[in-house]
Amino acid sequence: MRQPRQGHGAPRRTGQISAGLTALRIIATTASRWLATLALLSLATIHASAQEAPSAIAHVEQAFALPTPPGATTGAVYLTLSIAKGDAVLTGASTPMAATVELHSMQLTQERMQMHRIKQLAISSDAPLAMAPGGGPHLMLIGLSQPLTAGDKLPLTLHFLARPDTSLEVSIKEYAEMMPLSD
Structure with missing residues (x-):
């Protein structure tokens, strides 16, 4: 029975998993930043509407x-x-x-x-x-x-x-x- 060479195959899989996890972290970070920006814009819009409401209503x-x-x-x-x-x-x-x-x-x-x-x-x-x-x-x-x-x-x-x-x-x-x- 043939023994696999040491270091052959295992590091590549670990490297692929590590690269995949890094990509997922980048996507998650980008998505959370995008959601945070969207939330802040929504709050700013609500605040601006609340500021204008009294003078806008007859x-x-x-x-x-x-x-x-x-x-x-x-x-x-x-x-x-x-x-x-x-x-x-x-x-x-x-x-x-x-x-x-x-x-x-x-x-x-x-x-x-x-x-x-x-x-x-x-x-x-x-x-x-x-x-x-x-x-x-x-x-x-x-x-x-x-x-x-x-x-x-x-x-x-x-x-x-x-x-x-x-x-x-x-x-x-x-x-x-x-x-x-x-x-």
Whole structure:
């Protein structure tokens, strides 16, 4: 029986295993560095988003709708929008209670009230957008699925150009609560 020569074959296998382990260490180190970099970038993105969030979101005040009579298919929402920093553009709104929500403006022209659909409304930090009954901009609810009843709430989402959407609940209030009484 022939004896293998000493040192023949064994060192080569050990060297191959050693080289394989070295390659695995390099791959593992590279992968862990890549994952660490990705994690840091994710945290930086989250931190930057958190820093921008307060000024990016529109602030909504005095949001209300007036009740509609039975069978009515349209209604209106009024509110005041402000922004902490910069400018914003309101491009529309949506609600599950209406087929469509359009931006409208009402103006008195030649002793006649006229309503027009508009594509967008600008808001700036120094000029809030106020919507009120009796004229000016408002959100027109078209194709109501049910009448707007005083005391109920209307879910509404406002859509902006290059800013996050804002969701809110709009109170449906009695006319007497919202319309000033004339003397």
